[in-house]
Amino acid sequence: MRFSQLFSPTIKEIPAEAETPSHRLMLRAGIIRKLASGIYTYLPLGVKVLEKISAIVREELNRIGSQEVLMPVLHPKELWQQTGRWEKVDVLFRLKDRAERDFLLGPTHEEVITSLVAHEVKSYRQLPLLLYQIQTKFRDEPRPRGGVIRSREFIMMDMYSFHKTKEDLEKTYWKVYEAYQRIYKRSGFTIRVVEGETGDIGGDVSHQFELISQSGEDTLLICPNCSYGADMWRVPCKNSKVKASAAENSLKWNNTPPMEKIETPHVKTIPDLVKSLKKSPQDFIKTLVYEADGKLVFVCLRGDRDVNELKLKRFLRVKKLEMAKPAALGGLASAMGFVGPVNLGVVAKRKSVSDSREEHLETPHLVADDEIREMKDAVCGANEPDYHFCHVDYGRDFSIKDENFADLRMAVSGDPCPQCGTALKFENGIELGQIFNLGTIYSKPLNCVYLDEDSSEIPMIMGCYGIGVSRMLASLIEQHHDSDGIIWPVSVAPYDAVIVLVNNQDEKQTEISEKIYQEALDSGLEVVLDDRDVRAGVKFKDADLLGFPFRINVGRGAGEGKVELRDRKTGKSHEINADKAVEELKKMKTEALQTLEPNTRDSEPRREIVSA
RNA sequence: CGGGGCGUAGCGUAGCUUGGUAGCGCGUCUGGUUUGGGACCAGAAGGUCGGAGGUUCAAAUCCUCUCGCCCCGACCA
Structure with missing residues (x-):
């Protein structure tokens, strides 16, 4: 892609409407634009990152045997009445068709998937079943905030699992847990897994995958000593003398x-x-x-x-x-x-x-x-x-x-960790994903049952699992930026590198940068050639703002066939021969990708499911 | 839904207290000079001052209502 053609309008000044770093940078870098409160258009760079995140999500879910489906956004009221959520959920976008029939825009898809499986799956032989989709969801949030961190229309991966037994669900639950760890690691996140609240969706067990961040809206209590962490609503309070009569x-x-x-x-x-x-x-x-x-x-x-x-x-x-x-x-x-x-x-x-x-x-x-x-x-x-x-x-x-x-009180900072006794600390977190044990709360009302070996009808045990894909996009920036702009992890960067043609009046520079550009494209790299007729400073500033992991400067060394290769994260650069540039770039990319490879060390030890 | 704040050119804003020709910076367009970290000079285009009503000789400015947006809280599958 030539920068002169790239549709990514950058803004020099800080937009007044944005407060959080990621929101500001997404506007400044031309990743999103607002249409209305909590409703955003993704521009090309945003779409590219969303696609990369989605690809990682798909790979990891497919790896654990999940299959992708695509469900409707528009749901009929009757389905939601069966589970009582037409009345219960107040963030529903409701609408009517021309015949005055009630519909809603799906905020989540438990009803739809359960109804599908109820119709199509009859035998214990077909279980377990894991299905997911990546789909736009709608929630009429009382207060959208932080740009795409909490919006009213957003992209989410939601997955549902169907099982014969609780034990079977548990196996899948931990498989998903590990897949999630891999997804976040590969996308470049450092996250914290905490015990979650189950909210209105119901169910008794849940884990939340949280990015610890000032801009987060979840209040967590985190143990600085062990792996324990939980949504503040969930933390049990223990008194030493409770037993005293x-x-x-x-x-x-x-x-x-x-x-x-x-x-x-x-x-x-x-x-x-x-x-x-x-x-x-x-x-x-x-x-x-x-x-x-x-x-x-x-x-x-x-x-x-x-x-x-x-x-x-x-x-x-x-x-x-x-x-x-x-x-x-x-x-x-x-x-x-x-x-x-x-x-x-x-x-x-x-x-x-x-x-x-x-x-x-x-x-x-x-x-x-x-x-x-x-x-x-x-x-x-x-x-x-x-x-x-x-x-x-x-x-x-x-x-x-x-x-x-x-135990009826809210836990507070300083309360002892239920696992090790260390004083817990408050942290804010952005919820990037959540996994739930749903039990039969949806399968029962929707009559999603299987026939067991003895021909008895048994409601399926369900799990549900979500990852906020568009929220991940914002959170990536939240976790990876500096005062100059975004610093994309290579695995999700919209482009691997930018080639800066410092002076497009200079024939030698033009020749070399065009050559590197072609060579990079031919070797399968995704690069942008900054061929714009602007001063070098502008190109450098934009390169830093947009956050390309690597940058090749074709400038004053061009006469001697030299170019400069610069790492956005470290700011370090070194001069190399122009004909080695692409080779070197590939090497750097591979090395950077290796640091994002999941390994077993990164998975936390499994914890028992604690029934509430 | 409660509390606070803001709507003036594409963006960022001044002007509002004390009513009287709407200003600046960035961006955009034209011409020229520049060319390794958001250049400079000259010129130009671009505004129903969120909307409606009211007060007044006169409203961006005062009053009422309304819409939109942001922040804090409540809420959050």
């Missing part, structure tokens, strides 16, 4: 002064309490009121902690969880901000007599984070406006049934 606690802590009711007018929040009582946040017991599937639940935890609503949801086994609105509190509404575990049942009953929601409050459902067991000399709400109790001991002044204790 209530009785023991009360004996041990009987030196706390008797409980006392104190007046605390208008002091409702923990920060306010800290200020007015001159205590630290962990001296308080805060009690939050939730509505879980319509029923009130009181949740106690230490004043400095936050509820992990996913843990709470799972513990309560409810579908819908939200903070209770004052109206739902009935008689206790006036005590909002002054709720506490002491005498909660008595007070709730008394106050709710005239209220229709009485039945909910008669036996208030009180649950608590494990840490509450250790609370002594604490302060909590008195279930009465403007009053708190102080000198409150768990076990002496109130107690909660053992089965109502659980």
